[in-house]
Amino acid sequence: MNVELINIHKWFGPVHANDGITLRIPSGVIQGLLGENGAGKSTLMKILSGFYQADEGEIRLDGKPVKIESPADAIRHGVGMLHQDPLDFPPMRVVDNLLIGHRGGLFPNRAEAIRAMQDLQARFGFNIDPYAYVDSLTVGERQQLEIMRLLWLGARVLILDEPTTGISANQKEKLFATLRALAEQGMTVIFVSHKLEEVEELCHRVAVLRQGKLVGEVEPPYRTEDLVKLMFGKVVLPEDKTHFDSKESLFRLENLSIEDYRLQIRNVNLTVHRGEVIGLAGMEGSGQRQFLQACAGIIRPVAGEIYLGEKRLTGRPYREFLEAGITYVPAARLEEGLIPGLTLTEHFVLAEPQNGFVVNRQKAEVLTTQRIADFSIKGVPSSTVESLSGGNQQRALLAMLRQPLSVILLEHPTRGLDIESTIWIWGKLKERCRQGTAIIFTSADLEEILHYSDRILVFFGGKVSQPIEATKTSVEELGQLIGGKGF
């Protein structure tokens, strides 16, 4: 389907999120959409998919002006969007989630839905149990589910807002292959991402947004420097590797075993040093999340010991871990990390230790203004978190970390951040390392793991490798390991 966005404007209060954007996308094309955090990409896509209405401008599908008033309307026109933060209905089964929004008789046909789902799964190489509960899926699997749902609902324009953030390299390859196949069949694909190499690899053409304006359209062959310059208006250079590993023992796991209904992690032994960064590599759902949550005291290991310094934390309640200075930052921002409806100020008040009985609003406001400046969050103290762009939500989440901390456990800390922000956030995190904090983090980006870690643990189906020195391995080797080689 031919998609035309003509002179689209959108204001949020004083913020001009989309400023006269005109973009024409022919059928069968994979269109890339680039831009720094808060550039207006999600807003533009939400307008196309009926989530927001443009203040000005026109949308044409196959040359026909259309008014898209709601997401249901959009899907009726054949426009389906995969959101940056998966918007599904957690406490239900996968197949029922699939049936939502499906036009059919009075009685949903589960058998048919399951058959369709199995077909799509086979095509994509996905592997989701139709009877699993959605809230038991990883972020990556939820995205897979959402893609299948949209295709099943008959989408002919597929919008993917940072779809690769949650999925493994392997899954990503399958996804790309599918998107290419879909494009060949005439499907229009819009691909929003921060990862330049992905965009370069996949997209037939790329549009770049900056501060709400369309600042350029590029066709292959792409030059990365040009794209970066268009996105940020300047050249961005990666910083040098820094290491603050003190070799002084801080956090110790002894024969730690973790079980949940999907996988078992057995006998992990690890001593983390002050100032050290440990990267956890592996496909989504290989046990990294459970491992982090066990380290944070959120799930209880079935065996083994956890020590912070000399303090034995095994089996202690989560609150004691927190008080000991161990903090967990989840990947699902709006589901686990932030509280929709609450303002930035309220978040920072909650994140700080309670001081008295009455909240000192003035002090809180000052603190928030400070943090907003420190972390360059695009927002004001009274912004509710859901009004921030994805990248700014992530900044807010990291800005909520208390000072000082012993161990920070991060799940995908830079998911959804643009290159500049990623570099900058790691600067902040390394600052913590300099002060002696240890960091354990997961990432789907092996380059990131290799660049920032001192040592790396590879996860495969609940099995955990011995710690690997980051200097003694490579992206290629890690790629093979997370695929299960050597386990």
Place this chain on the structure above:
Amino acid sequence: MVRTSSRWTNFVFQLLAIVLALAFTSLVMVLAKANPLEAYRNIVVGSLGSINKFSDVLVAWVPLLLATSGLLVTYTAGLWNIGVEGQITLGAIFTTWALRVLQDSTLSPGLIIVIGFLSGALGGMLWASVVAFLRIYGGVNEIFGGLGMNFVATALTIWLIFGPWKRPGIGSMSGTEPFKETLWLPTFAGLRISPWSLVIGIIGIAVIYILLQGTYFGLKLKAVGRNRRAAFLLGIPTTQYMWAAFLLCGLFAGLAGAVQVLGVYHRLIPSISSGYGFLGMLVAMLINYQPAWAAPVAMFFAALNIGSIQLPIVMKLDSTLSGVLQGALVLAVLLMDGVRQRLLRRR
């Protein structure tokens, strides 16, 4: 600029909602072959026509305000405490119980009244804790738990009135034997409203206002209500906060029940809660859970209730008309809010 315009549109939409509700109620009256203007005039006269009438409005206002205050707390925690009716009833039962036990003792009447209030609060909390327990440990939705406990509370009242606490001779729907006058809350001379009830109602809503708007407790409760998982990860003991919300609401409901016994009926009657629990839910919805609006809107609803008492006598209209108007008002406001959001989004 953006803000003022949106405040104005808000106001316009609220005005529209009131007009809509009045129009709907008028239509109902026309269908019932009554003159709406006449009815509204009667309601105004019946509630504000004299100092006596207005004091009756205040008599209804206090328990309604207390119930609303409690509900603001559970709502903030993301809980629909529909069991508030039963909690009011249990408050009344416990107060009656305390008075029955102590009325012939040597304690001073003032002390007995205080003990009456305390046991009323206790009764409300007890009933709320059953719902809380079912919800927190049994996973039973508080709406079902509350509904069940409301039925049990009604049954318990009837059983007490016709069984163990029946009047000498034979039990009747008019309730238990009235307490002696020394155990009545003292009222303003010649009026039915007691200054003590007023004080309790006003202090109650003030406490809730401060608690929800200004304290860590209120903010954490809000976090629990909006996103329990994130609140937990932030280190908020979510289970304790849910308990606190239920218990606090039970306490306020219990106090409402105590006021009904000590300040209004001076005995236990079958429908001692007078529906103030459900009405409180309407008020809470209408004010969109903003504590600052609880007092005036509860006053308005109380005035409607009292004002329509005269309708059956004067106009042969049923006094439930006030209920029609109250219900229509809430629905109209919710409707208009939906319309406003749709329109604003589209712009």
